[in-house]
Amino acid sequence: MIIKAAIGAVGLAIGAASFANTDQLPNDTCKVPFDNTPVGCFPGAISAGSSENSQGFRNYAVKQFYALNWPVTDISSREPDLSKNPAPFDISVWQTWQTKTDLTKGSKPVLTAQNKQEIADILKSLNIAQSQTFAKHLEYLHDTDIPDQDHQPLVAIDKSKLHFEVYYNDVAVNDLSNFAKNNYQFTTGSTSDAKRGAIVAKGAWRVIPKSEYSTIDQFHTSLACIYSDTNTCNIQVVGLAGLHIANKMNPLQSTETKCEGLTCKNIKISEWSWTTFEHYQNAPSVASKSDFSNIDKTVSWLLYDNSKIDQNIKNCTEEELLALDNANCVVNQIPKSASTSAQIIRFQPSDRNFKVENLSEKVCKGSGLSSLDYSSCLTILAYTETPNVSPLQNYRLIENVWVDTRGNILPAYSGKNAVDKIIRNSSMEPFDRSVSQDNLDCAACHRHAKYDGMFTVPSIIKGDK
Numbered sequence: 001m002i003i004k005a006a007i008g009a010v011g012l013a014i015g016a017a018s019f020a021n022t023d024q025l026p027n028d029t030c031k032v033p034f035d036n037t038p039v040g041c042f043p044g045a046i047s048a049g050s051s052e053n054s055q056g057f058r059n060y061a062v063k064q065f066y067a068l069n070w071p072v073t074d075i076s077s078r079e080p081d082l083s084k085n086p087a088p089f090d091i092s093v094w095q096t097w098q099t100k101t102d103l104t105k106g107s108k109p110v111l112t113a114q115n116k117q118e119i120a121d122i123l124k125s126l127n128i129a130q131s132q133t134f135a136k137h138l139e140y141l142h143d144t145d146i147p148d149q150d151h152q153p154l155v156a157i158d159k160s161k162l163h164f165e166v167y168y169n170d171v172a173v174n175d176l177s178n179f180a181k182n183n184y185q186f187t188t189g190s191t192s193d194a195k196r197g198a199i200v201a202k203g204a205w206r207v208i209p210k211s212e213y214s215t216i217d218q219f220h221t222s223l224a225c226i227y228s229d230t231n232t233c234n235i236q237v238v239g240l241a242g243l244h245i246a247n248k249m250n251p252l253q254s255t256e257t258k259c260e261g262l263t264c265k266n267i268k269i270s271e272w273s274w275t276t277f278e279h280y281q282n283a284p285s286v287a288s289k290s291d292f293s294n295i296d297k298t299v300s301w302l303l304y305d306n307s308k309i310d311q312n313i314k315n316c317t318e319e320e321l322l323a324l325d326n327a328n329c330v331v332n333q334i335p336k337s338a339s340t341s342a343q344i345i346r347f348q349p350s351d352r353n354f355k356v357e358n359l360s361e362k363v364c365k366g367s368g369l370s371s372l373d374y375s376s377c378l379t380i381l382a383y384t385e386t387p388n389v390s391p392l393q394n395y396r397l398i399e400n401v402w403v404d405t406r407g408n409i410l411p412a413y414s415g416k417n418a419v420d421k422i423i424r425n426s427s428m429e430p431f432d433r434s435v436s437q438d439n440l441d442c443a444a445c446h447r448h449a450k451y452d453g454m455f456t457v458p459s460i461i462k463g464d465k
Contacts (some may be wrong), residue, residue, distance in 0.1 A: 022079055022169070022170050023171070024040065024042060024070075024093065025041060025196055029082060036382050038070075038086065038383070039066065039067065039070075040081075041067050041080075042063045042064050043060070044195050044196050044249065045188075045190045045197070046060045046249060046273075054371065054372075054400075054411040055374075057402055059375070059378075060400075061400040064275065065275070065277060065395075068092060068094045068199075068201070069090075069092040069094070070082075070092065070093055071087065071090040072091050072096055072133060073133055075133065075136055078096040078170070085386050086388075086390035087386065087388035088221075089126075090134070090220070090390070091133045091136075094169075094199075094203075095139070095203075095222065097167040097168055097169055097173075098167070099140075099167055100143075101142070101165065103173070106142075108225070108227075109140075109225055109232055109233045119235055122235065123135050125210070125213065134221075137222060137223065138224060139222045139223070139224040139225070140225050141164075141225070141226050141227075142163070142226070142228060143163060143164045144163055144164070146164070146429075146430065146431070147244075147428050147429070148428070148432075149334070149431060152338070155335070156206060156303060156341060156342075157341050158209070159341060160206065160207040161207075162204050163205045163207075163226065165203050165205070166201070166202050167200070167202075168199075168200055169198065169199040171198045171199070172187075172200055175187055176457070176460055179451070179457070179461060184451050184457075186198035186454070187248065188271045189247070189248060190249065190250050197247060197249050198248045199245065199246065199247050199248070200245075201244065201245045201246075202243070202245075203242070203243055203244075204240070204241040204243075204427035205238040205240060206219075206238060206239050206302060206427075207226070207238055208221065208237045208238060209236075213237070217391055218279075218391055218394055219279065221237055222237070223235065224237070226238075239279075240395070241279050241427040242278040242279070242425045242427035243395070244274065244275070244277075244428055245277075246273070246453070263406060263409075264407055265447050266407035266408070266447050267406070267407040268447065269403055269446055269447050272402070273401065273402035274401045274402070275397070275399075275401075276424075277396060277398065278396060278425050278427055279395055279396075280356055280357045280359070280394055281301055281302055281357065281394070282301065282302050283344045283345050284357060285345070285347070285356060285357060286322065286345040286347070287322065287347060289320045289322075291348065292312055292316075293309070296357070302427075303341075303342055303343075303426060304343060305343060315328040315329045316329035316330075331343050331344070331345055332431055332432070333431065342431075345426075347424070351370055353368055354369065354373050356376055356398070357396075359376055359377055359380060359396065360380065365381070375400075376398075378397070379397065
């Protein structure tokens with residue numbers, strides 16, 4: 001497949017005005033193209049013509065990524081500015097949504113005079129004007145617990161902890177305010193009546209120290225107030241390591257007549273789809289001993305120490321295969337100390353012909369791509385064509401997962417080995433090592449949530465901090 005022909009020419013749409021609302025549904029101001037051109041809107045649900053295959057869902061997931069990452073000028077409006085093109089130091093639509101901290105009424109620190117001076121100093125060092133939107137937004141980050149591991153941090157190779165936050169679109173917020181009346185269900189999006197459903201996004205952020213500001217253009221970034229129980233701000237620049245997006249929309253209709261076994265447990269979440277994106281430099285992809293040997297040592301991985309390659313070959317492989325269950329293997333293992341850097345690898349599913357970190361503009365315009373490779377290439381080709389090349393080109397679609405009306409988790413994977421079937425975001429599920437019914441994919445985990453597939457609902461309803 002020659003991806004260039006399949007995608008078509010890329011040119012970003014320039015609009016004269018922002019949206020009249022925050023739903024980002026297509027209208028007269030913004031229309032969703034058939035090609036790979038990024039725009040600031042996307043449909044309320046996947047179209048019927050695309051709902052029968054994995055590629056249709058992946059294409060929708062990419063268009064959703066483009067729109068939710070559209071730059072905002074007026075933060076309080078939470079509207080994408082259609083007169084702008086994606087560029088470095090953007091603040092994206094999803095960053096302006098209410099967060100779990102907001103909805104649980106968690107207290108945020110008050111900026112001190114020293115904090116304001118620290119912000120001014122950072123802006124000056126990055127040559128960013130006080131009038132830019134970047135200068136007006138702060139991420140308030142205090143949660144260092146990995147989403148699927150209570151009280152367990154993820155420590156990067158530079159010894160800093162990753163921080164996590166959950167973001168809710170206006171539809172989800174309105175649903176939560178009347179959740180009992182809505183029978184504890186979120187709104188489902190659709191295309192038939194052009195309605196946006198609930199969207200919940202989970203972000204993983206890494207600290208970018210001043211010594212690494214030279215690499216800052218490689219990340220989607222933000223100013224951040226990092227705080228703990230002391231409720232005082234530590235002002236930092238943070239870069240996005242991973243983004244996990246759950247969207248409730250019309251389900252894929254199955255031709256089967258009934259559910260069986262575990263599939264029956266999935267039906268209650270059949271209107272959700274989950275998409276995960278992550279920065280390509282989070283961790284190397286490894287499926288064999290030779291993959292360890294071929295890790296690119298010129299890359300400073302966020303979550304993997306290149307100096308440990310020989311040790312990992314010795315302790316984590318048998319013959320040519322991965323052997324993560326070996327006693328001395330620490331790869332993807334929870335460290336014994338909460339301050340110890342993790343050693344994380346990505347698994348390389350059999351449905352890929354290229355490692356995600358090896359995808360580039362040149363590779364993506366060539367041949368030999370699998371369907372999943374093709375989908376991961378879309379953002380690369382789109383964002384490298386922007387007038388001011390956007391750092392969003394460095395984020396890769398890992399996969400999109402959904403459940404049909406009979407409870408089947410899709411897509412179905414062809415891989416025969418455990419590591420071929422695990423779908424995981426290395427920054428949010430770093431310590432998953434083997435297949436079980438709970439970590440096989442997003443849906444198998446979220447079906448255990450008490451309220452409509454979302455684990456964060458109880459804390460919001462109860463007002464827990």
